[in-house]
Amino acid sequence: MNDMEAEQQESHFNSIGTAAFGLFLILLGAGIVYFAKDIRVFSFGNNDPGPKAVPLGTGVILFVGGVLQIVVAFAREGLLDRLRTKSKSEKQSVTKLKPATARILWMLGTMVAYVFLLNTIGFAASTSLFLVATLKLFGSGWKEAGMTTIVIVAFVYLLFEVVFKVSLPTGSLF
Amino acid sequence: MFAELLQPSVLIPWFLAMLLGIFVGATPGLTATMAVALIVPISFHMSPMAGLAMIIGVSFTAIFAGDIPATWLRIPGTPASAAATLDGFQMAKKGKGNFALGLDLICSSIGGIIGVATLIFVAPQLARFALKFGSYEYFWLGVLGLSMSAMVTMGQTSKALLAATLGVFISTVGQDVVSNSQRYTFGSIEALGGLHFIPVMIGLFGVAEVLRNIGQSEALGEPTGEADSSSLISVLPEVLRHKWCVVRSALVGTVIGALPGAGADVAAWGSYGIAKSSSKTPEEFGTGTIEGVIAPTSANNAAVAGAWIPALVFGIPGDAVTAIVLGVMLVHGIKPGPMLFEDGGDQVRSIFAIALVTQFMLVPCGWAGVKAFGLIQKLPKRTVLAGVLVFSTVGAFAINNSMFDVYVMLAFGLIGFFMEACGVPVVPMILGLILGPLVERELRAGLIASSGSFEPFFMRPISMALVFLLFLAFFAKPMWKLISRRLFTK
Amino acid sequence: MNKTKSANQPSPSPPCLRASVVKNGFQWTKHSRSFRRFRSSFTLLVCVTILGCQKDPQAAIDSYPSKTVTVVCPWSAGGGTDRCSRFWAERLQTKFENPFVVMNRTGGSGAIGHSAVARAKADGYTMGMVTVELSMMKQMGISDLTFRDYECLMQINADSAAVVVRKDAPWKNLQELFDEIKSSKEKLKMSGTASGGIWDLARVGMLDAAGLDIHSVTWVPSKGSAPALVQLMGEHIDAVVVSVPEAMPQIEAGELRLLAVMDDQRHPDFPDIPTLKEEGCDWSAVGWRGLALPKGTPPEIVAKILVQCEEIAASEEFKEFMGKNGFAVVIRGPEEFTKFLEEQESLWTPVIDLAGYAQK
Known part of the structure; x- marks a missing residue:
């Protein structure tokens, strides 16, 4: 029972x-x-x-x-x-939920934009934009965001394109 | 022979190849198949012994390596690693990630040894047994696997079954496996290939997990957590305590792996289900139990060895990796066949020796991978989350060089987040996705072969045994409770 | 990579565009202090770029290949087509001293990979390994591609289909199998691919040519040739139709037996096994592979690649590679290959109609 x-x-x-x-x-x-x-x-x-x-x-x-x-x-x-x-108790819960929900929605919007940009401007440019935007959204400083972006983009590029010869999205513009 | 293997000219490339295998297997989007395909051309420049050692070494690393990101980040590297997102991930969340992966690694290695030993001693017999599996038997095996979805998530049976059904539906999208019709493709050529397993899984687990983290945590600038300082020695007592669980899971894994129609993924889930139903504390599964880590990992590495059984006995590879390895063996003049085990000669014995030694080498290589991967725990959480999103996207793309898979990943990230927010377990959906095609194909092929009769589904000996197992899985516990209650009241 | 644009659409060629962007950036930093100087140099730059682009096709042809060439393989890594693709990519890479990279685009009975080649930019930087499925995917309604959407470069391989049974099967030759099909009360079961897959259609063509009802045999669909062979060895079905190399290990191990090959000549590795034609059944079915470029690739580039391909096809390494894998070497140049593909289309179309898969 x-x-x-x-x-x-x-x-x-x-x-x-x-x-x-x-x-x-x-x-x-x-x-x-x-x-x-x-x-x-x-x-x-x-x-x-x-x-x-x-x-x-x-x-x-x-x-x-x-x-x-x-x-x-x-x-x-x-x-x-x-x-x-x-x-x-609506008012209470709404104010409690809001920042988190807003962040998730922002995140989703950024992801959609990223995927769209991958198709048009290619991996390196869109990933850099995406990472800077995301890290700013998460509250990083510009310096940290910039450094992290460069490291991740360079790492992924070297790993996939150079070492394993796996193509990354090139985008239709170039 | 072992002396020949343990020369530096063999040992060094072998070790390096295995490190590469761990690295590739742990990176979402790079698969074991890629690692093996990459090693093959290099191996032809080596002595035959070193070449074979490199390839066999790599083929055995990938499944364990897939458990590493599954445990730390909840992104399974391979379908067979999806089970590690349950207890392994929960354990890591509690700050015992290194402990979980230590257990995982040791049991992978033991599972591999048991699998290879089975291969060496009873491969021809086991292969003959595997041949008895026709469509009817595979159908029941699939159903048995699907029933695990009710079992792995106790307490939410109706939601779990609906999630599994959803998974089965998702698996039907694309080209029909039996008659090539197009289903729910809406005219898109890309969708003909169906919704690939890996992008769906990356979305459901990885992306959904990131979204949840963003929703919950305020302190994204902090490191994810201090990795525990568990060493490999510290997990040994636990492994010993659960030795039967390891052995049983490994044997189940080997047998399932030896069936050409099933693979390491079915093996991992099957033994997880068995471990749960025979555990004294089944309700703790999914919250980070030791058995929940041990069972799937012992089984899936054993299944890799199991997959070699039909490959070596009949020349029939069960998956892409085994196919490549088999191709290389053919080039080295090793002809598969039942005779291989009787008078195969030195070359065959050296393959077995390589496979066996590989299991021991897995431990240092795997531990190096675990430690290296553990470093990301020291990074700020937001860096890890952003990195996961980039790797998820790139990984989904790289599987088939297709943007379509990236859209799929994104969509399933949303679905996974939605489902978890609604309190619906995601794991049954994965089971439905893995087993849906098996169940549908074998049901339809079986009905075609039997001219529409259901009789062979129930009357053949192995079918009957499987139906009985299915019955046991559902009714054994309640019936036992009923009986024992009667006894006690009397 | 380019999936949205069709091959006919004129698009600026990449080296030229990239060069202009680089130049643009350079000019900008150098002259940014004076807007007028920037404007005049920008105008100049635009002129140069346009001129450059107009002159570009010839330059692109002369400098080919100047960046990575993608070789699309429509089947998964580890399979026969993949091994062939990787061999050719590796050889072309050495010949051209330029990276050639294999890209696996699987799914939809090969339709995804085939369409990735047909829809790629026709600049010579995407080529593909096309396979026998191309001869039937349009008629089956899987995709609207035919060989006419490609510059067919060279056929490299053709493996004949074969009827394979267990070593202890009661039928000594094909005629006995046909007699059994005619007289037996219970339908015999055959397999090899999904229903409507290539070997199912080969089976339909064979039965039709032998004057038998195509429904006199039950085709049990399977995921591919390997599972079908397992089902055959496990005595769940009676015979399979697969290509010779697919069943080679089991035949060599003595588990399975060849009854006949569906080809015009006997198979060099099995000179004792008769062809269907010798058995009085006018039907042949081969699984072929070949190299192709998107339609509209500049003929000069096609010629450049072709020269190298001919050298590779004539090399000892190629023969050795094919021999090791058990693939039969059949080389056809562009015209012959195109003619062969026309024949293939007219061979398969009636069979697809007969089997009931034709797109209405």
């Missing part, structure tokens, strides 16, 4: 996560089932369940599983209660 109570408390904490995961699965499952129409099936009468079988199966499981996760979130993990209590 004690175990179950403990589990319930922990799951209470997770209820928003469970619901979000459920929603994600519902959308994904629906997408999987819908886009299965594009898969070409060859039939030779050789008893092959076909290329659609496994993706469709996983799609249905994910969709149903997603619905169940949401049900669990509301019924067993008390999402409604959580939402109610949250609205009361």
Whole structure:
């Protein structure tokens, strides 16, 4: 009995996560089932369940599983209660969460920009920009950021291109 | 023969090659295949003995080396190292990284010795046994592996199973393995190749871990943590205490490795599952237990030796690395075949000797790698995080020289972060991704071969044994509890 | 590397652009104090750059190769095609005294690597090892590439497909196997690749040429030739169709037996094994490999590479390398190779139709 109570408390904490995961699965499952129409099936009468079988199966499981996760979130993990209590203490939690969330979002934005730049201006330039931006975001000084950037870029370049002859992205501009 | 091996002209290039192997294997994006391919042309300029020693040496370093970044940074270098991101990483987080890797290294070496010994003594018999595995048996082996996902994450079974299903779905993207149809490629040629395992894994573990660190920690300018001063000697008592776990995992690893359709990754997860289900404290798995470190690492290095069994007995390589090594042996005039073990002569005996000595040399080489890699713990955390992101990106690119893989890595970094934030375990997804293609291919090939009948899936002897194992894995514990409770109440 | 631009799109050639950037930087630092001087020199620089670029094609041809050349291999490291690619890259590197680097671009039955070559800049700095899959990927709907998207340089190898059975199989020759297929109640099982893979199509072509129903045999899909050989040795299937070198170790070890090769001539290593044609079945299927450049590569550069390739193909080292790996040497120059590829296309297209894989 004690175990179950403990589990319930922990799951209470997770209820928003469970619901979000459920929603994600519902959308994904629906997408999987819908886009299965594009898969070409060859039939030779050789008893092959076909290329659609496994993706469709996983799609249905994910969709149903997603619905169940949401049900669990509301019924067993008390999402409604959580939402109610949250609205009361909202201000507190928001101010607590904000700097971290903002940093993660910044980081993601920088990553996307980096990957985009890799494709256009190549490895050395984009990685230097990315590293300086990231290190500044993490609170380095200019000197530290600059040094680290030079060391990492030079190290990766020497290691991949020179020693192992593995090409790095060159970018389409050059 | 050993005297011939232990000459400096052999020993020095051998040692250097193994150091290179450790270095390459520990760098995300550089793979064992690359290291071996790089050594091959060099080895042809050496004496045959030194050449073979270099190549065999490198092929045995990579799997252990993959555990190093998995333990320190949560970026597994190889699929077989993904299990080290569980207990190894948790142990390192608690400031016992060197201890975890010491254990890992010693057990890798012991696993390798057991694997090579099995290869020397029972290879032909084991290879004949492996031949009995048809589609039906591989299917059940895959299902058994998938069921581990429920086992490695106890307490969150429904989420774990959904994550595994998600992994299976991800593995279906790209060209269908049975009939070449395109699935969910949306017309992109790059997507035809599917979502590669390594970029997905780098994203799910490495990038997600960085994002989480950024979200949590305020002090990014501080060093990640003082590396503990555990030495190799200090882990020996623990290894002795868990000797049966090591031996059992190594034997499981060798047998699974000897199956041409399964590899070191399945071996690592299989023995992790077995260790967990037979442990007295299964609930501690995943929090940094010693057995959780020992089991997968003993198994995956043994599986490398196991993979040589079909390669030497039938000339059939199980993976790319073994294929290259086999190619080199052919060039040196070593013809694989069952006769090799009966009257192979000096050359074969020297291969075995090399493989065996390599396991001992792994210890100093691996420890040098661990120590060198441990230095990054002294750097400020932000430097490490930024470096991880660059290596993740470059590594994802280098696997197949493709920007598509970089996009995949980024997307899965986000998915991994999202899933962990939702409290969904990521490891089952990896299992689904590894085993999904195996299960699907063998199910469909099996049904085609049996003209649609499910009978051989259940009626063949090995299939039956595997179904029984599967049954045990799920019902043994509850049933035992039920029985013992009855006994006690009576 | 360049994945977004198509080969036809005119793009500034890299050495020229890079040179101008360097010059630009140089001028800037030297004359930055006087804006006027900077402007005039900048104008001059632009003129020089444009002139330079216009003159550039000839210069690029003369100076070829002046930077790393990438040799794309559409199959994974360690395989036969990869070994060939690495051999050629290494030889070309010595001949040209310029780095030639192998890049593995795997996936999609070779479609990814083949398209990486076809879509690369046609400046001679990307070449590729193309393989037999190129003759069928368009008809199968895997990609829209054909040999017409390349400057076909030289064929270097052709390995004949073969029908392989276990050493203790009851059939002494191909005719007995065909008789068994005709009379047996239970369908025989064969394997070698995925359904619709090259050896499945070779099997379809063979059965059709022998006048048998193509569905009279069950094709059990496998991941490739190695797993198929394991399945054969484990008695899960009855015969495989693979190329001769793929089954060579097992045949030499006495585990497996060749019934026939699908080629016009007998295999030099197995002079006792008849060809399909000798068995009265007009069908041949070979797995070939060759070198190709993107369409539109300047003919002068193609000629430069070709000269070196011809020397390498004639060298003893090449024959030794192929011999050690068990690959059959078949050399065809550009015209012959193109003609051969046309024949291959007309050989495979009806088989793909017949097997039911044709893209509608």
